[in-house]
Amino acid sequence: MKKELEKREYKHKVNVVGLHKYFDDLQVLKGVDLQVEEGEVVCVIGPSGSGKSTFLRCLNLLEVPTKGTVEIDGYVVNDKKANINKIRENIGMVFQQFNLFPNMTVKKNIMFAPVDLKKMTKAQAEEKAMSLLKRVGLEDKADAYPKQLSGGQQQRVAIARALAMNPDIMMFDEPTSALDPEMVGEVLSVMKELAAQGMTMVVVTHETGFARDVADRVIFMADGYIVEQGTPEEIFTNPKEERTKEFLKCVL
Amino acid sequence: MNFEKVLSDGTLWEMLFSGFLYTVESTLLALLIAFFLGLITCLFGVSRSKVLRAINKFYLWIIRGTPLIVQAFYIYFAMPQLIQVIGKSMLGSSVPMFAAMGASWATFRIEPFTAGVVTLSLNAGAYLSEIFRSGISAIDKGQMEAARSLGLSKGRAMYRVILPQALKICVPSIVNQFIITLKDTSIVSVIGFAEIVYQAKIYIGRTMDSFATWTIVACFYLLAVTILTIISKQIERRMNNDEKRARKKRV
Numbered sequence A: 001m002k003k004e005l006e007k008r009e010y011k012h013k014v015n016v017v018g019l020h021k022y023f024d025d026l027q028v029l030k031g032v033d034l035q036v037e038e039g040e041v042v043c044v045i046g047p048s049g050s051g052k053s054t055f056l057r058c059l060n061l062l063e064v065p066t067k068g069t070v071e072i073d074g075y076v077v078n079d080k081k082a083n084i085n086k087i088r089e090n091i092g093m094v095f096q097q098f099n100l101f102p103n104m105t106v107k108k109n110i111m112f113a114p115v116d117l118k119k120m121t122k123a124q125a126e127e128k129a130m131s132l133l134k135r136v137g138l139e140d141k142a143d144a145y146p147k148q149l150s151g152g153q154q155q156r157v158a159i160a161r162a163l164a165m166n167p168d169i170m171m172f173d174e175p176t177s178a179l180d181p182e183m184v185g186e187v188l189s190v191m192k193e194l195a196a197q198g199m200t201m202v203v204v205t206h207e208t209g210f211a212r213d214v215a216d217r218v219i220f221m222a223d224g225y226i227v228e229q230g231t232p233e234e235i236f237t238n239p240k241e242e243r244t245k246e247f248l249k250c251v252l
Numbered sequence B: 001m002n003f004e005k006v007l008s009d010g011t012l013w014e015m016l017f018s019g020f021l022y023t024v025e026s027t028l029l030a031l032l033i034a035f036f037l038g039l040i041t042c043l044f045g046v047s048r049s050k051v052l053r054a055i056n057k058f059y060l061w062i063i064r065g066t067p068l069i070v071q072a073f074y075i076y077f078a079m080p081q082l083i084q085v086i087g088k089s090m091l092g093s094s095v096p097m098f099a100a101m102g103a104s105w106a107t108f109r110i111e112p113f114t115a116g117v118v119t120l121s122l123n124a125g126a127y128l129s130e131i132f133r134s135g136i137s138a139i140d141k142g143q144m145e146a147a148r149s150l151g152l153s154k155g156r157a158m159y160r161v162i163l164p165q166a167l168k169i170c171v172p173s174i175v176n177q178f179i180i181t182l183k184d185t186s187i188v189s190v191i192g193f194a195e196i197v198y199q200a201k202i203y204i205g206r207t208m209d210s211f212a213t214w215t216i217v218a219c220f221y222l223l224a225v226t227i228l229t230i231i232s233k234q235i236e237r238r239m240n241n242d243e244k245r246a247r248k249k250r251v
């Protein structure tokens, strides 16, 4: 068994302070601050190119922040000494393009990380995989390959794969944007259930309906800033900022 | 030009068979070494370290920038000479270990077979390195991100997720390199490496039966390459069938 991260005292589950991100000369994030509490569901909305994905990817260091700190469970993620692989085990990530491993069956996709990282034995991982597949309604697809599944099914497998590591935060980057409209619902309902079970979630989405129903807090991002945040009610029915109103006019 | 007489000459067959065995042996050995050499240098090439990337670049530059025949001469003649000179200069050293090393280096020689295999390995290694690199770059970068976000280290993700997919894509190119190396062994015959072309030259020197001998030699190569091509087609077909079956099931 590899050494686990020791538990630390922390104020916020996720604590982002003064986050800046440049791609060469292009400044994408211009000082973002955000705290997410345990069990909270935060939805991030905003126009294309505003830096939502970049922000999310900075949280698990898929992008390295240029300036500022990202703290998760009390660990500074973008500290040179941080054990990023260990920290990532606690942060599940779901991508727009699913990114399932095409050379592995559905079950293998889910079992892969826990077994490779020696978190579980093969038998434990298999049991876990089957129970997760049951949870996302795909028990009968255990031995199929990703290619044989519809987009919605693939995304549900991707969620199960992320859950297999028993993360306590789940991040979603437009999980339904690559799906045919009739498949959006099945993925959102899996996410809703996850939220209901108390998972801490950060969700970048264009699904305002989902954000309204499920989010505890909605963040509106534009041009690399958080322009406005509040309850779904505050943001969707009573936006204060001009920029927010403009954006909502276009999507609602 | 007496085909019948040549065909029934046992010595010829003996020479060609032993030569061809050498050809196949050195090809297999060289490719085995080249596979790992190519893999390691390819990983150098995609690594974050500037030094490792520079090593990879330099290696490819040297191998691609010089003809195989010069590489063979270099390994067989030039390198031993350099080692001998260094060895001789170390002979007078007051450090006993250096003096002993100098003594063995001063008379350093390399067997044609060894030199041939080393040359072919270095050569094929560079080309395989490029093949692997193109295979790796063909894999969507979302695969690496997915693996990393699950908690795998970069090396682990490369080994368990990226390479298995990349190598599968590379199979046709790897077989192609196999064929090239098989034929390239004939060029290495110039250093006295007794493969099939070398044997054929000796036989012709004795009998002057150029036409018949070269025809037979060509047939040896054709046979080997044909077998390799069939195997490669079969592997490709099997991979395509897997995909087709996968698509059918979805309907």
Ligand SMILES: Nc1ncnc2c1ncn2[C@@H]1O[C@H](COP(=O)(O)OP(=O)(O)OP(=O)(O)O)[C@@H](O)[C@H]1O
Residues within 6 Å of the ligand: A023, A026, A028, A046, A047, A048, A049, A050, A051, A052, A053, A054, A055
């Ligand atoms: N790896 C990269 N290199 C250079 N520029 C990048 C990179 N990734 C993103 N960008 C740029 O950063 C800006 C923000 O991109 P980002 O993907 O974060 O936006 P987004 O809000 O997620 O948009 P969308 O809704 O279209 O997904 C864009 O202008 C994009 O072109």
Ligand SMILES: [Mg+2]
Residues within 6 Å of the ligand: A052, A053, A054, A173, A174
């Ligand atoms: Mg995005």
